[in-house]
Amino acid sequence: MKENSVGWLGGVVINTDDGRMVFDPQAARSMERDAHIFISHAHSDHTLGFHSSVMKYSTKETRRIYEKLRDKTVRNWRPVEYGRKLRIGDTEVLPLNAGHMLGSAQFKVITREHTYVYTGDLNCVKTLTTEPADIPECDTLVIEATYGDPNFIFPRRERTYAKIVNWALREIKDGHMPTFHVYSSGKSQEIVRLFNVYTKLPVVCAPVVGKANEAYSESGIDLSFVEADTTEGRALIHKGNCVYVTTTGSNSRVPTHASEAMATGWAVRFGSGSYASFPLSSHAGFDQLVRYVDRTGARRVYIFTGYSELISKHLRRELKVEADPLPLLSQRSILDFQNES
Numbered sequence: 001m002k003e004n005s006v007g008w009l010g011g012v013v014i015n016t017d018d019g020r021m022v023f024d025p026q027a028a029r030s031m032e033r034d035a036h037i038f039i040s041h042a043h044s045d046h047t048l049g050f051h052s053s054v055m056k057y058s059t060k061e062t063r064r065i066y067e068k069l070r071d072k073t074v075r076n077w078r079p080v081e082y083g084r085k086l087r088i089g090d091t092e093v094l095p096l097n098a099g100h101m102l103g104s105a106q107f108k109v110i111t112r113e114h115t116y117v118y119t120g121d122l123n124c125v126k127t128l129t130t131e132p133a134d135i136p137e138c139d140t141l142v143i144e145a146t147y148g149d150p151n152f153i154f155p156r157r158e159r160t161y162a163k164i165v166n167w168a169l170r171e172i173k174d175g176h177m178p179t180f181h182v183y184s185s186g187k188s189q190e191i192v193r194l195f196n197v198y199t200k201l202p203v204v205c206a207p208v209v210g211k212a213n214e215a216y217s218e219s220g221i222d223l224s225f226v227e228a229d230t231t232e233g234r235a236l237i238h239k240g241n242c243v244y245v246t247t248t249g250s251n252s253r254v255p256t257h258a259s260e261a262m263a264t265g266w267a268v269r270f271g272s273g274s275y276a277s278f279p280l281s282s283h284a285g286f287d288q289l290v291r292y293v294d295r296t297g298a299r300r301v302y303i304f305t306g307y308s309e310l311i312s313k314h315l316r317r318e319l320k321v322e323a324d325p326l327p328l329l330s331q332r333s334i335l336d337f338q339n340e341s
């Protein structure tokens, strides 16, 4: 493996003899014309690459959610499917399920000498809307560590589901409308599905959540809900005998009889003020991350986001692998690499 072939330059970069692969770019400088851009999932901190004119790859579900939420059309794009390799020169790229939300992908990059895996946000347990992440074998792994601290170990999902449903039923009995503040895509649809599967309560969704719900339904995950900005939605919210799903930061629009809740992995450690909070995470907790790294068999691990220093130390000590925070690359190092190639 050539030195400096993996690192951060406005996105996660893996340099190969067949060009620069950039994963979830967050800056224009990483999206030069010769790059190949891969977008792992539809959360807004990962989708800047869709704006670029450079060729980009994602699952069709990721594109569909992005287009619904942004009201934009993506151009110069190729779909990828889990388990189906694509070829760029002599390099193969294998998309795999990341378990984080509908359409979320990891990418295994296979060159003649080496295998790499890039995983953005991932979740290793089954949920009502996603299957657990695949665990691909590789030489070098680039992985997120949002919850790379041993304090973040999540309870069994079924237990959290039961707590959420019990809380909502109790609130309605007491005359309050259970109201969830969550991301418009991913967690929202899991909450809608939870109430669809385990209760007969009507679920009302803010318009932006409704748009993501449509993308899920079009992809085969059926969700029953009423849009808030309809006569039926307004009547249900007025009465309060329903579940209301809205986005984070939209508390000014909830009625006074709302009883508010957050569903996030941070809840295992931090409270949410006057909100109820439930440790429902779309990310792997610490124990899941360590198990995932171990099972990939990677001898070289680069970690970005979250607790990268902390989990690097743990992986070095416990798994005896080379683990470090993802290094920063300079344009210079990339030019050097290209000149050597």
Ligand SMILES: [Zn+2]
Pocket (backbone or CB within 6 Å): 041, 043, 100, 121
């Ligand atoms: Zn995400």
